Every structure is written in structure tokens, then in C-alpha cells.
Amino acid sequence: DAGVIQSPRHEVTEMGQEVTLRCKPISGHNSLFWYRQTMMRGLELLIYFNNNVPIDDSGMPEDRFSAKMPNASFSTLKIQPSEPRDSAVYFCASSFPLLGTGELFFGEGSRLTVL
């Protein structure tokens, strides 16, 4: 089975540019999570969706960040405008909450560098 698929794997951009990260969750999983990983702050939950609906976006750092999940098989995380401090690895993860286990399945991550 295909796992969580993220794109791009690497992105280098200049400050002020718009960045869009994409995620395809595992088929049948109806919860999707966006995490950010940095050396300083570790793994931070940015936002998560259940059945395509944003449930908790309290981790989204600023209005520059936005996330959407237009359907069960696709989500985007957008940063506009990007800043150097946004440089991090962004992980998408999915789960099937009805199992009651809380186990997350992670994608390979998108490494973002903002110059």
C-alpha cells in the first residue's frame, strides 16, 4: 500500500515568495495532520483535519500560514509570504481515528529552505 505522499521533497525559495506543500494521505484515513520540525522547537503540530474539516489550527504560527483539505485525498499547506524562519521540515501524517489507537502514519516530509 502507498503511504502518505508529500511533495515537493525539497524546496528552496526566496523570502517573500509563496510556498505550497502538498499531501496525499493513506486511502481510507480520515484524519490528516501537518507538523513542522525544527532543531529549536522539535515537532510542532500545526493543524489537523477530520473528514476534511479543520479541527484544531491553534498551532498555525501566523496568518501567513493556511491549510486546506478540499477532499479526502488531498491537502495543502501554504505559506505566503515566506520568511527565513519558516525554514523547516514539514511533515504530513494521516490516521484512522475509529481504530482508537491514535497511531499516525507519516510522509517523507518536505524540506523547506527560505533564503
Added chain:
Amino acid sequence: AQSVSQHNHHVILSEAASLELGCNYSYGGTVNLFWYVQYPGQHLQLLLKYFSGDPLVKGIKGFEAEFIKSKFSFNLRKPSVQWSDTAEYFCAVANSGNTGKLIFGQGTTLQVKP
């Protein structure tokens, strides 16, 4: 608010040494507990998990963890580490009534010297 604390940020061991990584969480309700591992350049993978029952859980690659409810702890252990265990290890907690929102600790980097 829930939080997870991993006391060891960087651990260096020689092969065949025993490993114990500490993890404490703060949450008063029923929780599910996890250890994830991230090998260099890779994504996070589940190492083991605890939901209920026997507080000593065994995971992949010889790892185990013990849930001590009175201490709010879920320490990870391995009797004899290998060079291939070099990775970053994350403890995580989820409210068992929640829909899968995991809170992660800061992570512990384990370096195993051959």
C-alpha cells in the same frame, strides 16, 4: 495542556550498551503512548505503542517500554544497542478520547558508536 518531556537530548553509547530513554507526560486522563523513531534522512516510524493492558510493551527491533501510571512515565529501553539504532527517538501522547492528535516530546538523538 498536555505536554511531553524527554529528559535526554543527546545520548552517545557504544554498541552492546544498554539504553534507557526517559519520557514523562502531563495529562490527567486516559492516554495512549507512543515511541516513534526517525532514522537519518527518513520520516518518523512507529516503534511501539501502549493503549491498555500489560504496561510493558514490546516493539520492533528489540525495543520495549514500560508505562508507569503513577509516575506519568513511558521510558524506552533496549538491552543491547546496535550501530543501526542511531536515530532520533520521539515520545508522544494522545488523549485516548481524542481523534488522534499526538503531542510529541522534543526528541532524543541517539548516537551509537561501532
